[in-house]
Amino acid sequence: MxxxxxxxxxxxxxxxxxxxxxxxxxxxxxxxxxxxxxxxxxxxxxxxxxxxxxxxxxxxxxxxxxxxxxxxxxxxxxxxxxxxxxxxxxxxxxxxxxxxxxxxxxxxxxxxxxxxxxxxxxxxxxxxxxxxxxxxxxxxxxxxxxxxxxxxxxxxxxxxxxxxxxxxxxxxxxxxxxxxTVSMPVNLTRNTGVDALAHAIEGYLTTRANPFTDILAESAITTVAENIHKVINNPNDISAREKMLIASNIAGRVIAHTGTSACHALGYYLTLVNGLPHGLANAVLLGKIVKWVSKFSPGKVEVIERILKNNVEDFMKTLNIDVSLSNYNLTDDDLINMANIAAGRSSTKATPGSPSANQLVELLK
Ligand SMILES: [Fe+2]
Missing domain, CATH: 3.40.50.1970 (Rossmann fold)
Known part of the structure; x- marks a missing residue:
């Protein structure tokens, strides 16, 4: 079969x-x-x-x-x-x-x-x-x-x-x-919450998405959008905490089937070489990858922006995340190394348009 x-x-x-x-x-x-x-x-x-x-x-x-x-x-x-x-x-x-x-x-x-x-x-x-x-x-x-x-x-x-x-x-x-999860400090709450958002969005946009994962991804994006500010502003809001935990779980189910995308592939380098926490690295990169994907999958990007009531980079700014890569002490060599390693990963190849190393460097600038 x-x-x-x-x-x-x-x-x-x-x-x-x-x-x-x-x-x-x-x-x-x-x-x-x-x-x-x-x-x-x-x-x-x-x-x-x-x-x-x-x-x-x-x-x-x-x-x-x-x-x-x-x-x-x-x-x-x-x-x-x-x-x-x-x-x-x-x-x-x-x-x-x-x-x-x-x-x-x-x-x-x-x-x-x-x-x-x-x-x-x-x-x-x-x-x-x-x-x-x-x-x-x-x-x-x-x-x-x-x-x-x-x-x-x-x-x-x-x-x-x-x-x-x-x-x-x-x-x-x-x-x-x-x-x-209530004892998580604000930064950890934010950085892990945006990781869940990245999983849902990346899984939604990848070429490996399917109708099951799409519906789960839309649900996870919606739940994160509705609750991430609540858990940052009111850490003891147990109801919002539980919704974020469930959204994270649902986004996990998405990537269990779709994998992630060039965003995570690039983010590993930012974490291992430049020390950015995993979720924050994805948050910095996600809007750039979504912008790239919008050339190939504009309808899905529109859905994401409608749910977030923002484009991805502006949504990250509402969480006080600095999305300018130039502020993270990256050299030109870092960008090239990061892009070369990411280009070889299957998650990058499954990103619509399969960006090459050179194209990744360009979209990061
Ligand atoms: Fe992740």
Missing amino acids: KNIYKYFIPTENIVARGGLTDVAALLPPYCKIVLLVTGKNSARKFGYTDIIIDSLKSAGINTIVFDKVEEDPSIETADTAAKIALKNNCNTVIGLGGGSALDAAKAAAIGGATGISIEKLLEMKEKPMEKLFFVAVPTTAGTGSEATQYSLLSNKEKNTKLNLATENSFPDIALLDAEL
Whole structure:
């Protein structure tokens, strides 16, 4: 059968304010030793690590904590987590945190089940389907990692990210507990929120979009447009927080099928070389890519601008985001390197018009 398009998400999504306190109830009976994968600071600082340990302990489940995931996690970090899962016979991984922690945890669930190093898994064309039971608990609203099969790991020598994904690497369960996102500071709220917006818009515009992803993307763009200012101006607005979390999840479902675009492909360089947070890098670049795409797909760009009540760059300005690349200390060499690396990525090739490296440099100027 020739596959025209498909929509497939095997993840059970649970929306539950305060649900983390009962996380053990989400696990099947065979889960006896859990590897908890988190970042270095927030999970412990806000008590989330202890909440999970307590919930699991009361259900007779042991927790091994790996809390060393850095921003834009390296292949080595994911491999270390996988080896800890193997050594301790973990049959479950819980990832808690932003996209970095979730992506590293996802890779650990694959490496921990297969016993194959993450480096080798990344190289394999036919990847094994095994993974440990995997629960993803986002504490930011933006990456949508809990709704995708992707684990993006940084190759810091090549200034780009590699993607470990199989058809079976979606989380088994995504727990969307909006109470966990209330403690996000304003900058993180904004930077992750615009990442969700970028996922929805890029997925909507890419040549890999399909009717299922289009409707989800329009919904996610609308929800972000209606709620991102609310969560920035009133961080305790739990209803708006929950809507942003759901929008992020929906945008994640979009890119699970469409991938991203030249925007993310370029943004990885800005993050790894110039230190811009992932979402902010996309926010700076998104309007430039949308402008390029408007030559090929004007109708869809009109829909986006109608929902945002602005063009993308002006919408970013309403969030106090400086979209002038010239203000981010980029040299001409940076622009050329960034464009050369991005031009080789499949997400750039799936951007309408498939911009070449030279065309990317031009649109960035
Ligand atoms: Fe992203």
